[in-house]
Amino acid sequence: MNNKVLLVEDEESLAEVMQAFLQRDSFDVEWVADGGAVLAAFERLAPDLVLLDLMLPSVDGLTLCREIRARSQVPIIMVTARIDEIDRLLGLEIGADDYICKPYSPREVVARCKAVLRRYQAMSPLAQALPDNANSPLTLDQATLDGYWSGQALALTAVEFRLLYTMAQEPRRIFSREQLMSNIYNDHRVVNDRTIDSHITKLRRKLAAVDSEQEVIRSVYGVGYKFELPL
Structure with missing residues (x-):
């Protein structure tokens, strides 16, 4: 079954090119041009990935990203031509999994889509389970990328889930920033x-x-971070 992509782009010529490239790589693509129609399309299509432009009529991409992330952990790639937004997108503080700057190569976008989907699909129920600890208040559901602390939802983004999962797999191990980046951005x-x-x-x-x-x-000063459950 082909992966489904919700392509949100208000520039028709650009959307047509991007849609053609994605379809050539066996993606099923639905194109939406207006921000106001995105959430309805998202609910109907249940896409495997959202390619979301920042500047849109009716509702902007940042707002839509937050709305989608509140409903689902589906991978989201933001697209922007606004240089002043790059710092925010670098931190991916809005819950996106990646970002792409305009102008871009359609081939690069397809490659990014594949890479994000590989990372997302790698966190499947077949992945290694967390170490058994009956006293642990942390639960991580790899099938949905949901996290819970003492039964309360943490509302994690996909990147946050991978980061927490990486550290929680090996409690008390100190991870450098480079090691964490390698694990969550493979x-x-x-x-x-x-x-x-x-x-x-x-x-x-x-x-x-x-x-x-x-x-x-x-x-851990000068080294990195570690996950340590309370005794």
Whole structure:
């Protein structure tokens, strides 16, 4: 079965080119040009990936990304021509899994889509389970990329899930930023240290929201981070 892509782009000529390239690589593509029609299309199509332009009529891409992420952990690739948004997208603080700058090569976009889907699909129920710990309040559902702390949903993005999953697999192990980047970005893109720091900050915030008394992600000065459950 082909992967389904929801292509959200208001430039018709660009959308037609992108749709043709994706279909050539066996993606099923539905194109939406207006931001106001995106959520209905998302619910109807149940896509495997969303390719989402930042600047759209009716509803902008940032708002749509947050709305989609509140409903699903489906991979989202943001597309932008706005240089002033790059820092925010580098941190992927809106819940997106990747970003692409205009003008772009359609072949590169197809390659990015494949890479994001490979990462997403690698976190399947067949992946290695977390170490058994009957006393652990943390539950990570690899099938849905959902995380729970003492039964309370953490509302993780796909990147946050991979980051937490990586550290929780080996409690007390110290991971360098480079090791974490390699685990969550296995397409070897170039990202800087503050990208990981940004994700760690958000993870801590989400964990603190459900349990303010526990600090399970610890910084090791000059080295990196580790996950440590309370005794």
